[in-house]
Amino acid sequence: MTAVTAATEAPEEIRRSWRDAALGFCRRQPLGTFGLAIVVIAAVAGLSAEWIAPYSPTANDFEVMTQPPSWAHWLGTDQFGRDLLSRIIYGARTALIIGFVSAFVGGFAGLVLGVGSAYFGGKTDLVLQRVMDILMAFPLIIMALAVVAIFGTGVQNVIAAITVPLIPRCARVVRASALSIREVPYIDAARTSGFSHARIILRHMVPNVVAPFLIMLTAFVGQAILAEASLSYLGLGVQEPTPAWGLMLQGGAEEYASTAPWIAIFPGLAIALTVFGFSLFGDALRDAIDPKLRER
């Protein structure tokens, strides 16, 4: 009986500690909480687009072309008579898929390369870091443009285009943290105990660079969303009729800036708010995780 009580109390304690931590985060980081709320809203919109979007995001309706916001179409319609609210809701899915996949793939590849580079050192480190230097010599958008120019447009290629430039950025930061960890006694102890390289890296080094890595991931998601919007705006990203914020902004801003400004304004706001949300959340996460900043 006592054992059963103890078993049910333990998860309750864990739940409570998570709740306290979450409430503590909200109290200490109100801006970060606001950012997180934006991210959550965007994520919910993207995940439940089928159920909450009032219209099909791709169906043309020539009866209501370039209609201003109204009760029927809260954010108005575009040049094809498509409901802007529905396209923005579905566009959240495109943005988040591209943002998260690019950030996670780029981030994890960077993590592996960064920690590996730091751990092995020597020629491995030298070669990897020079390759990273070359990749980092190009600004993110230029690198992404080059990748799209080689492989063409489309969601998968856009993800690849954004992922590639993120890898060296992550690898560089992770390597810096991992270099200091490599010198600590327990890593030497693990080596002398005959642990495999994989075990040392994955069990003993990676957990110690997770904090800066997570912070970087949130920043990467925002950067990736912005890069996707930029590529789509340049006509090199996602293509019609896929709902994507940058693409919507491009179509609206180019031809209808003066006659139907809502076509560009709302997707522009969606991009700005979401990137802002990730930025605020990332900053707050850094403050919350970093012990030097936590007590300020």
Place this chain on the structure above:
Amino acid sequence: MTTPTGWLAAGLSIVLTAALAATPAVAQTIKKGGTLTYMIPADAPPSLDGHKENTFATLHATAPFYSTLISINPDNPSSSTDFVCDLCTEMPKPTDDGKTYTFKIRKGVKFHDGTPLTAADVAKSWQYIAFPPKGVSSAREAYMSMVDKIENPDPETVVFKLKFATSAFLPALADPFAYIYKKDILEKDPAWYEKNVMGSGPFKFVEYETGQSIKGVRNPDYYHEGKPYLDGFTAIFAAKQSVRVDAVRADRAATEFRGVPPSARDELVKELGDKITVQTSDWNCVNLLTPNQKKKPFDDVRVRRALALAIDPWKGAPALSKIATVHTVGGLVFPGSPLAATKEELQKIVGFGTDIEKARAEARKLLKEAGAEGLKFELMNRNVDQPYKFVATWAIDEWSKIGVKVTQRVLPTGPFYEALRNGTFEVAVEFNCQNMVNPLLDVAKVLPRSVYPENYGGYEDPKLIELYNSMLKETDPAKQRAKMREFETYALDTQVVTIMTPWWSRIIAHRSYMKGWKISPSHYLNLNLANIWLDK
């Protein structure tokens, strides 16, 4: 938002500016000098060779550097029969029952390198266009199928001998891509003109920054006396429409010669008033949705038929005309031409019916029969906004109504052509844009590639070729029209080798100080800039 008054003002301005444009230029004193800056709405062309290419990007960049044998009358470019000599001395009367045309070539014409241009250069250029040697590509070879021989009996004479008499010959000869190249260069390296420029036209080449700009200066030795009026020109490549419209708005460019959509026209007229002049015309241009029959399931006519049946051009054209440079529902032939199908004739062809629900039900049935239910494919398109991307967005939505899911792949002009030529696409948004309204030759676009090099459908069809040849040789207008109907029905209905979209509508908005230029039904015509002058 635009108020009704605003629209009224815009409409009135258009009428006024169009009226101004129609005013003969001769009423004003021509001013010489100045540099014309205009926009080319494209990325870098695949090459600078007019003989090889079929894109306006090449022509808009290079036409001012070259001469042609004959051309449309720049003062009457809307006419499909008014031809004038460029390098010849007078328009010849055909002899030998309409099968021989003898042209006398101007004396004293010089290439830009100072060497004389003779009939030998003209003959050699046309021989390369009509009968390209192995390894040389000519986009206009098929137009010259009626030509038997091109001879050069003396330094001032070029003789075209035809296999049969046809009214399609002279319009084909006025092709603006048919640049006269230097014989010696062609013989030494036929590919030289792909990357270099050297002609005898009104402007001499100065520099070309790939995909950025091209510049020319006045040719002081130009053979049309007093022309060109400009000191030079700069053409700037800009695929983005907003960039081009902004350039005209800010007077960084006077115009573009391809065409702007209604929204851009309204915007410019509203903001610039009488500083902008608008010229409009029907456009001998149409986008085609061409399935690659070398790829499954597009080798199955039932699938192609289903794709045609899903599209409702009668509802789409009026709506699209408000946002894109398209306007008129039509078949293979330029609407309004005597050889074009009437509305009643069109409605008998698949994809032009009036009961769209019935058509879509039939389309679903055909897809099911072909085992292509839930078909998914990629539509390859060109990175040109107007009207390519608009037409594609419309078509994709129409196809979704029969359960076909389509994604779009957009490529810059160069890779787009490469993919077309290599057949690395499933369905492509391509185009049939011709210069002269010459239906007999214009419809050759749907002939198999073995006959017409710019066909990308991946099919061979002897019957289609036979129908075409029979029509081409027919000289009786009524019989020719009947044969055109047979050809059109076979191509669009029986075989569905391509799917028509609405024909284009050309709107040119240019700075009012640009004078001497008149619109034509083609963005390929009247582009050597020799007649243009700047009133400022």
